[in-house]
Amino acid sequence: MKRLLLISLLFPFIVFAADADYTLTIKDHQFHPSELTIPSGKKVKLLVENQDATPEEFDSYALNREKMVAGNSSAVVFIGPLDPGRYTFTGEFHAATAQGAIVAK
């Protein structure tokens, strides 16, 4: 019973999409929106939703973040708090088209 409870604790992922601050969508190996404005000096919960069938890696040296997003699924990434500025990111697996930036204001 205790184990069941523990396992159930691991699965509240149905709700994680709901309380994200911002959402980035990947479709046809492109980010939508390609530029996302967020407040500076504040930690932000970002949901990356991959609508392509192929996996993608959300990758940003500027933000110091890397996260695999399986095909047709979503992933949560926490970013910031950031200084004001422009922070580029790519979908590493399709870097030719999957380009974007976070603008902290």
Place this chain on the structure above:
Amino acid sequence: MFATAIIVFREVLEAALIIGILAAATSSIPGSRRWLAAGLLAGLVGSGVVAAFTDVIGSLASGIGQELFNAIVLGIAVLMLAWHNIWMSSHGAALAASAKSVGNNIRDGRSECSALLLIVGLAVLREGSETVLFLYGIAASGGNGQSSMLLGGLLGMLSGIALGYTIYAGLLRIPMRWFFTATGVLVLLLAAGMASQAAHFLIQADLLPSLAAPLWDTSMALPENGLPGMLLHSLIGYDSRPAGMQLVFYLVALSVISIGMKLARRPQQTRGVS
């Protein structure tokens, strides 16, 4: 093709360097090769499994399952590298003198070898699963240029392996007098770098505060996507924009393992004197 080669190269490089360094460091331990090979094989199988369950792992723990998984894998690897280095500190002298004396102590050698297996397996698992996903994506998407991209992947993989072999062969050329010090320092830095990476994932999952992020920004002078930056990232855990917490993890791992190595060496030396 070139872009593909670089992505695969970067993933393979880290595992290849770890294997190269460990293969050299344990070259005098009887049977270590077999354990390394077993670790490699287990890691390859494991990376296929992890790749297949990426979405499941990712959705665990409210969407931070991937970070937890990476941090745990890195944490175990750090512990095993620490154990390896401390073990080597107390046996290095004996190994240098004669491989036989250690070979006799089979039980001791075996626990060291199982640490080896785990380190190599985990390194391949982590980097391999991303490579598998990437190559799967290419294979699944079809279209033209597919075969040239897969060829690029193969090229990247071979280049990574070649570099791993280069460091292995290079280390073996180091005179015996310096050999254990050199491999010891390399393994120490590998472990500290992994500790910093583990912190990086825990920060990304919002489980740890970042403490001043970035602590510095050297992305102009030494970008992480250039070859020198890539090599330094794999070898000593270089990060062009690290969080303060990463440095804390780095320094703690560095000092704890160094102290452990020193303590392990001491009885050896007194025995040598008497």
